[in-house]
Amino acid sequence: MKLLVVTASVRENRVGGIIGDWTTEFATNHAGFDEVESVDLRELNLPVFNEPNHPMAQDYKYDHTKKWSAIVDSADAIIFVLPEYNFFAPGSLVNAIDYLTKEWAYKPAGLVSYGGASGGMRSAQSIKPLLNTVKVVPMSESVSFHMVNNYIDGEQVRADKMHDESAAAMLDEMVRWTKALTSLR
Numbered sequence: 805m806k807l808l809v810v811t812a813s814v815r816e817n818r819v820g821g822i823i824g825d826w827t828t829e830f831a832t833n834h835a836g837f838d839e840v841e842s843v844d845l846r847e848l849n850l851p852v853f854n855e856p857n858h859p860m861a862q863d864y865k866y867d868h869t870k871k872w873s874a875i876v877d878s879a880d881a882i883i884f885v886l887p888e889y890n891f892f893a894p895g896s897l898v899n900a901i902d903y904l905t906k907e908w909a910y911k912p913a914g915l916v917s918y919g920g921a922s923g924g925m926r927s928a929q930s931i932k933p934l935l936n937t938v939k940v941v942p943m944s945e946s947v948s949f950h951m952v953n954n955y956i957d958g959e960q961v962r963a964d965k966m967h968d969e970s971a972a973a974m975l976d977e978m979v980r981w982t983k984a985l986t987s988l989r
């Protein structure tokens with residue numbers, strides 16, 4: 805079983821990369837998945853959705869879409885690491901999800917959100933209808949970093965017990981759902 809960790813923020817000076825690295829390391833140490841791969845939407849650099857055909861046809865014109873398709877297709881489960889912008893999920897993540905359809909289907913998703921006082925929880929809630937539409941199953945167990953800068957020390961995350969416990973609970977649940985959804989795929 806392969807887990808993909810997607811870092812959604814594409815900003816310069818973002819904290820998302822640091823949270824994404826922490827998530828990848830935590831998931832690797834958790835060892836519920838045989839393989840953990842990470843992908844950074846900033847490096848992937850997808851343009852605003854520009855494919856001429858509906859992704860359902862998987863008749864992709866552009867190399868950036870073919871590359872993204874292969875990455876998501878190879879995963880059995882996905883964790884999205886997402887900030888909150890204006891009480892909502894970042895446009896970069898909505899855009900990346902819109903690029904594909906079948907590649908997402910019947911895979912569980914974990915959400916690691918961060919932001920100010922809300923810990924990105926509104927962002928996490930806002931992305932769920934879109935995930936449901938492409939047949940991704942979002943876990944109710946999740947991780948949220950409230951006042952995220954308080955947990956950043958240089959290039960490291962100083963997670964507390966609550967983050968570790970919620971991340972472990974989310975990954976445990978993802979393993980169960982991944983096994984169950986394999987038969988649907």
Ligand SMILES: Cc1cc2nc3c(=O)[nH]c(=O)nc-3n(C[C@H](O)[C@H](O)[C@H](O)COP(=O)(O)O)c2cc1C
Pocket residue numbers: 813814815817818819820821887888889890891892918919920921922923924952
């Ligand atoms: C355009 C914009 C909107 C934001 N809106 C919110 C918000 O609604 N709620 C919140 O908690 N933080 C908000 N923030 C603060 C971000 O959560 C914080 O800057 C965080 O570091 C962004 O993640 P990133 O650095 O990985 O891009 C906003 C930041 C920006 C740049």
